[in-house]
Amino acid sequence: MTSDWNDAATRDLMSVGGRLANLVRGEGSHVWDDEGTRYLDFLGGIAVNCLGHAHPAFVRAVEQQAGVLAHVSNYFATPQQLELAARLKRLAGTGESGRVFLANSGTEANETAIKLARLHAKKTGAGTILCLEGAFHGRSTGALAITPKAAYQDPFAPLMPGVRAIAPTIEALEAAFDAGDIAAMFLEPIQGEAGVVELPEGFVARARALTEHHGSLLIIDEVQTGSGRTGEWFGFQREGITPDAITLAKGVAGGFPVGALITFGEASELFSPGTHNSTFGGNPLASAVANAVLDHIERGDLLANVTRRGAELREGVSALPLVSGTRGAGLLIGIELAHPVAADVAREAMSRGLIINAPTADVIRIAPAYTIGEPEITEFLDLFGQALAAVAENQTVEATA
Numbered sequence: 437m438t439s440d441w442n443d444a445a446t447r448d449l450m451s452v453g454g455r456l457a458n459l460v461r462g463e464g465s466h467v468w469d470d471e472g473t474r475y476l477d478f479l480g481g482i483a484v485n486c487l488g489h490a491h492p493a494f495v496r497a498v499e500q501q502a503g504v505l506a507h508v509s510n511y512f513a514t515p516q517q518l519e520l521a522a523r524l525k526r527l528a529g530t531g532e533s534g535r536v537f538l539a540n541s542g543t544e545a546n547e548t549a550i551k552l553a554r555l556h557a558k559k560t561g562a563g564t565i566l567c568l569e570g571a572f573h574g575r576s577t578g579a580l581a582i583t584p585k586a587a588y589q590d591p592f593a594p595l596m597p598g599v600r601a602i603a604p605t606i607e608a609l610e611a612a613f614d615a616g617d618i619a620a621m622f623l624e625p626i627q628g629e630a631g632v633v634e635l636p637e638g639f640v641a642r643a644r645a646l647t648e649h650h651g652s653l654l655i656i657d658e659v660q661t662g663s664g665r666t667g668e669w670f671g672f673q674r675e676g677i678t679p680d681a682i683t684l685a686k687g688v689a690g691g692f693p694v695g696a697l698i699t700f701g702e703a704s705e706l707f708s709p710g711t712h713n714s715t716f717g718g719n720p721l722a723s724a725v726a727n728a729v730l731d732h733i734e735r736g737d738l739l740a741n742v743t744r745r746g747a748e749l750r751e752g753v754s755a756l757p758l759v760s761g762t763r764g765a766g767l768l769i770g771i772e773l774a775h776p777v778a779a780d781v782a783r784e785a786m787s788r789g790l791i792i793n794a795p796t797a798d799v800i801r802i803a804p805a806y807t808i809g810e811p812e813i814t815e816f817l818d819l820f821g822q823a824l825a826a827v828a829e830n831q832t833v834e835a836t837a
């Protein structure tokens with residue numbers, strides 16, 4: 437009964453957000469709630485469930501590794517951890533000099549990257565961390581300091597000092613580097629939480645050129661864009677640049693909590709024994725699942741499917757009512773609406789058995805599994821079209837009333 441679980445959630449869970457349904461099971465791109473209602477999941481746990489739900493490769497890895505060795509401390513190496521580090525270096529193209537730190541979330545990966553920036557600042561004397569308006573890097577006090585959104589930051593002030601936020605324009609970027617003192621710059625190749633917002637053409641290349649010229653680190657937050665989401669392994673690979681570090685989480689283990697910081701070149705030399713660590717980070721269970729998920733994506737050539745299905749979805753939605761455009765890449769798609777009715781559309785979709793999300797008033801975000809095919813796309817376009825039509829109709833009624 438809806439009210440039972442809702443009451444329990446209100447009574448027992450910390451009050452940090454509402455719950456849309458009480459989900460009990462998932463399979464492929466569908467989930468079921470406690471009343472047996474089936475939903476098409478096109479949010480994918482916010483760009484996490486890249487193989488969908490209960491994928492055999494995921495299930496097998498959890499079962500197999502949990503029965504052998506789930507956790508040891510980081511006083512020890514494990515074959516699973518070593519395999520994951522080598523795999524991530526290969527996929528990111530770091531070459532021999534790359535290094536990997538394994539954590540449990542995107543926030544932790546970014547905290548580690550902030551510490552990397554501080555270590556670099558100690559060497560160079562330039563102390564400021566640059567971030568972009570609209571960015572989302574996490575909710576811990578450090579990651580929050582580089583997430584310049586008043587509603588998120590203000591209740592927790594004072595935050596970590598030494599941060600400057602600029603508009604995501606090439607002019608603001610150049611002015612910031614002219615002013616000097618930049619230790620590191622953080623950016624997302626596509627700002628997911630802001631509503632799948634792409635950076636201006638040439639921005640990332642310019643950021644790379646300026647950070648290199650000024651001896652600053654370029655740290656790319658690939659928590660949402662990484663692990664194949666855009667059709668490339670990592671978003672930076674679409675820009676033809678090499679960063680100093682990237683951070684990962686969300687899809688990297690398909691729903692098992694894993695985060696990572698990957699460094700390139702000299703940035704790999706900054707941490708030294710005793711300066712950082714994690715109890716759970718990179719444990720053999722988490723690492724085995726990440727290996728299985730990434731291996732399955734690679735062997736199944738799922739990145740090609742991400743690109744192809746992303747294009748089909750973009751084309752399909754452009755014919756629907758209220759849709760004024762699309763943005764993003766691969767299967768990270770922002771659907772622009774002609775009116776600020778995204779929350780209404782998401783609600784209508786949910787009531788028809790479709791899970792999507794409204795990161796801003798006029799954008800719907802979808803981030804489905806990399807495994808989707810024609811049946812899922814057809815079902816999505818049908819349900820999403822119905823939701824849009826219902827909202828469009830209400831609008832017409834209101835306009836004529």
Ligand SMILES: *Cc1c(COP(=O)(O)O)cnc(C)c1O
Pocket residue numbers: 540541542543544546572573574575624628629657658659660661685686
């Ligand atoms: C989700 C997200 C984070 C935070 O990751 P958590 O795993 O929730 O801590 C950081 N950066 C980006 C770009 C994200 O999308």
